[in-house]
Amino acid sequence: MKLFISWSNPHAQVVAEALRDWLKDMIHALEPFVSSLDIAKGERGLATIAHELEGSRHGIICVNRANQNAPWLNFEAGSISKQVETSRVFPVLIDLPGSDLQGPLREFQYTELFSERDMLRLVESIWEACPDPNINLIQLRKNFSRLWPELMDALEETKETPSVELASAQEARSAEDKLDELLGLARQNQRRIDSLEGASFTGQPTRRRQRKQAADDFWLTTPNIDEALRTLDEINKRLAEEIGKPISLTVERPNKIVALVPAGLRIQSQSARTLGELAQSRGLSLHFRRTSAESAENVEES
Structure with missing residues (x-):
């Protein structure tokens, strides 16, 4: 039986591997x-993870x-639990009691x-x-009694070292930059709308007012900023794992992310789809854009 073991951050990775x-x-x-151990050198990480998720009903x-x-x-x-009647998801809590568990x-x-x-x-x-x-x-219970001390020995340091709750100064700076970018885009959109309102033509002001209201509503329905920033960080990390180097992410609208893929780098369509679903699950849309014509055959616009 396949069993998918999920982790996010080095503290949880140690537990997953053990x-x-x-x-x-x-x-x-x-x-x-476990993605850190079971993806062979040269394989596409995201594509392998997507394939394993599709074939796993238990995790x-x-x-x-x-990381909660x-x-x-x-x-x-969420991917594992799609098969509601047959799947099982087992959260294993490392350094927090169940009363502190949050989210889905x-x-x-x-x-x-x-x-x-x-x-x-x-x-x-x-x-x-x-x-x-x-x-x-x-026999299962006998095996458990025999192997339990080994697990505790392997995780002794993890037990004594709580997970890091505060981002490093660099991560905090990165999050602040992204937030500034989101707010800047909102201001740009507002200036464009105001400009359109000022240059309205006869018979069209009602339509433009509708466009302005739609833009305002669009900004109001933007996902939670903290969740958006966390999603950007996750996408950054996964893309870096997939192609071996970081690439640039830009925000063209409050909920539209564009990944700029340099010439010569390839992202498989399955990987792009998986990341797109991740973004969509957080109320965002992810698009891939080539930075030059030379990479036209490598990445499909999504």
């Missing part, structure tokens, strides 16, 4: 997937205080990572979901 090996040792019929979401609202984490959880992940029954009793229940739930686990319940 759970992958630990669960595989306990239930050999499992096929756990573990490694959650800490710093991360767009990518919630996007992967609150809908799912969670597991506290460092609770032995809670983790045994998680393992039994995964075993029950496995069509052919090749192990009975008694």
